[in-house]
Amino acid sequence: MIKQNLHIIKNLVTAIAVTLFFSCENDFDKVQQVGVLQNQPIGEAENIDLKYTEYENDTVRLVANLLSPKMLDYSNRGFAFQEFPDGILLKVYDDNSKRTDITSKYAVYYEETGIIDLRGDVIIATHSKDTLFTDQLYYNEKLEWVFTNEPFYYKQTVGYTKGNGFDSDKSFKNIEMLEMGGDFELDN
Incomplete structure (x- = not known):
């Protein structure tokens, strides 16, 4: 039973980690846009x-x-x-x-x-x-x-x-x- 619960917990942690890994986007373009906006005139x-x-x-x-x-x-x-x-x-x-x-x-x-x-x-x-x-x-x-x-x-x-x-x-x-x-x- 403990072995089965440990197996379920490992699978759950692996599923969460994989989900987090693939849901992360590369926001470098968005970060660059923020820098560009800061260089734009305020008026x-x-x-x-x-x-x-x-x-x-x-x-x-x-x-x-x-x-x-x-x-x-x-x-x-x-x-x-x-x-x-x-x-x-x-x-x-x-x-x-x-x-x-x-x-x-x-x-x-x-x-x-x-x-x-x-x-x-x-x-x-x-x-x-x-x-x-x-x-x-x-x-x-x-x-x-x-x-x-x-x-x-x-x-x-x-x-x-x-x-x-x-x-x-x-x-x-x-x-x-x-x-x-x-x-x-x-x-x-």
Whole structure:
């Protein structure tokens, strides 16, 4: 009787083990899909028209206007960012409501550092007709500073300058150029 019960228990354990073995699926594809989903943007927006305003002395003033055909929001990442894969047009207004236009074919904004990475035919056209052309440019929001190590072309009303490496405050009052050439005029 004990031998028969032992035999039944062995058969039962074997049947359960075989059932478990054959019922397990290879879920590697599902695991890969979870990883892909984590790499997807948490949000997507089209035809962006964001207006940044400032409230001062009972008046609301337009500071900037960001236009873009598409924005992908990756704030679900450890190092959050927003991507503008189809480029941007950023209109920035100074205290006198004079406008500077910034365009690029691609842009990324990193929330944590406040750095904007502009790439592809980057153009900054100021209200005073100064224009900077480069292929990549960074803007530090906190310091209000633009910089690049790429070749640039800077056209002013009094001439032009070209070279490699450009640093400046947002109003182009304090400009530093690493390597330069072209025609330019210096103020005394």
